[in-house]
């Protein structure tokens with residue numbers, strides 16, 4: 001059997017009418033326009049592009065989307081805490097996103113924890129993290145894991161009881177994805193790996209699902225090669241890095257791995273568009289929760 005390509009653009013397109021219906025319901029029945037505030041520090045081209053994609057997706061749904069640009073030289077933890085407090089107090093804003101990476105001098109966790117938990121649509125603050133850790137539903141799931149879960153479900157990848165290897169420890173991808181897959185929502189058995197993991201190849205060869213979220217800086221080489229993949233396994237590529245101006249690579253050697261894997265995300269075009277879609281879903285949920293409505297459901 002050939003490899004199923006897990007197309008994040010196609011799934012996003014399928015979800016779009018449902019997102020629109022929720023947006024229309026909020027506008028028509030409640031006079032509510034969901035508002036997104038994205039905070040962008042510095043001028044990294046990749047972050048600039050990610051934030052533009054998010055603003056475009058919000059605008060297409062008729063949402064308010066503001067980008068708050070902060071000059072790298074002027075960015076301090078204190079100045080950003082003030083901006084967060086201002087956005088927390090702004091009734092037009094339902095969701096706040098602090099685009100990562102931030103300059104290393106900033107206290108990222110103080111900033112995350114200042115975001116009003118009701119507006120933490122990136123799922124990075126204490127309340128959301130605790131909810132995920134405890135397997136409770138009141139927080140926001142970070143957007144990349146939420147998008148990955150949607151891809152796994154839509155493409156009917158067997159997850160319950162599966163052996164999953166997650167590679168990477170970021171707060172928005174590897175860490176929450178390991179918790180999500182291993183938690184009661186997915187019931188996989190997770191081996192959580194990172195740059196110090198020995199025998200990564202052997203661990204991957206034993207896996208039914210590999211989620212590579214390392215963004216490993218390997219030049220033209222890939223972290224996950226065809227020799228590391230069990231025939232028929234599902235391979236999710238979250239990693240993304242620039243190898244030269246305008247040239248990007250994921251963690252997975254797509255062309256060769258697709259000859260072995262049972263399911264595979266393209267990169268770009270897999271988890272990236274789903275991250276943006278999940279952000280819109282979280283924003284809709286934030287607006288609904290403020291109105292006392294339950295979270296939106298998406299029966300794809």
Ligand code: GUN
Nearest residue numbers: 098099100101122143172
């Ligand atoms: N940088 C790359 N992707 C993301 C994301 O989903 N959220 C944030 N905050 N920063 C990112």
